[in-house]
Amino acid sequence: MTLADTNTPQRTRTASLLRLARKNKLSAFGLLMFTLIVLASIFAPFISPHDPLDQNILDRLQDRSAEYILGTDTFGRDTFTRILYGLRVSLMIGLTSTFLAMVLGCSLGIIAGYRGGWVDSLIMRVMDMLLAFPTLITGLFIVAVLGANFVNIVLAITVTILPKFARVARAPTIALKEREFVEAARALGYSDIRIMAVHIAPNILGEVVVLASLWAAYAIRIEAYLSFIGLGVAPPTPTLGTMIRDGFNHILDAPFVSIYPGFAVLLVVLSLNLVGDGLRDAIDPKLRD
């Protein structure tokens, strides 16, 4: 055993992360790309000289130029600026709904797995019902009924991906609750809620985080779908989906108005998928060298 191995777990963890990044260059690239995208959307006002809502009708539907890096849309708004601001909304919706789905879905899955019996049946059958509908239809239904605004869109996406987290959390919980440390925890007088939250949840966090990164990409895509069919955040707030839809009317004479925001969606989803794949390889011992 070398000295480095006996160091604090923090240090060894960083070291192993670095080793992993070196081994899995593609995922490291994905992580870098995602970080840059997030930073760019946060610092949008400093990066872009334009206002995302500023209409300049004389400059409408222009191609790339020094002034407008990625051209302008129907109302002469700068596409590059709108992509940066649109990323903010899309990322916020995607990440918030994934986070909510992760927390709620895992809670339900752990409760179902830990309790078993009728509680398990009840929770999992409801989850199966939600899964039975195609994701987009469920989302569409919720937004159509409740109205299209930020909160409802987050809600719709949360509900569509929540059952997937519940399933992923339930299976390992069933295995974990038979382990002796859960018995030991009961012998120490810990309540069931405490055992689930403090002792079981951290054990399944790894698998769940992997999925979260993959489902976040999916959530961002659903947001783009919903916006594209007109059920997204109301204009003039830019989101990637609404921008693609706005440009769709001019797809023949000015295709770039749709293509650039579409490309932005592609980059976000691709980067998140690369990160997710890397995390999965890192956690799955079967794929490890």
Place this chain on the structure above:
Amino acid sequence: MTTPLMTVEDLSISFKIEDRWCRAVNGISFDILPNETLCIVGESGCGKSITAMSLMKLLPDTAQLGGKITFDGQDILSMKEKELEGIRGSRIAMIFQEPMTSLNPVLTVGEQIAEPLVLHKGMTWSDARREARNLLDLVRIPDAEQRLGQYPHELSGGMRQRVMIAIGLACRPEILIADEPTTALDVTIQAQVLALLDDIRKEQGLSIVMITHDLGVVANVADRVAVMYAGDLVETAPVADLFTAPSHPYTQALLKTVPRADEAFELLPIEGQVPPIQLMPEGCRFAPRCLEAHDACEVAPELSPGPHAVRCWAREERV
């Protein structure tokens, strides 16, 4: 005579097997005295582990419990789950057989020792962490400060069992139940852990209930021994009496299965097997394997009174 810390009266535990209630523990009674080590001995499946679990009412809902377990004037078996949670880990603690799997792999040693203190004693995490350090000293783990930040997989089996003991002792319980605490350890570590438990018992004045199948362990640490066979308590005696004058045919047979270093003698296995729980004989449960069985054994004998108690017709007649 000292007042017992815990009294178990006529404890029976039944499980439903193919629509029939089968008694895995068949009405046993014993006391736990202050500051003693009581060993419960028996072969696999004799009911010693579920007896230990029932002392904290830690059995699955499918088990049907009968009898009475009195601790501090209250009946454990009729307590509600909330009340039990207040006793478990705080006044009665338990350590398990497998130190490899009894610790949570994703929490640090420090967190796991501190948690019962925060929960039961209302300590702050920083106070609890300081106490955890003292507890690691108590169970003689070197470099305590550094160990607190480590995860269970970074420790050896013996170390982990010491950590388990530290967690069990954290709230200064009155009774520590140890379910085969040394079975998974090799012999040298086993001796260390047993010595440690014995020292701690003397220092802290707690009582230990040790579940084991190893008569060597019994001879080492026990003050009193209870021998179980197929859900019955067949003999209970002070440790010296049990080894010098075993009275129940099962205990006698059991002692003949232990190799000895001081004299050459033949090991005698006990013929036959423990009957499956659904097919337990009506009378004495040991009768089918007993060399001394006779007609009277068709009715189950009672446990004789006194400090050296035996459950056998042959002994009754002799007294």
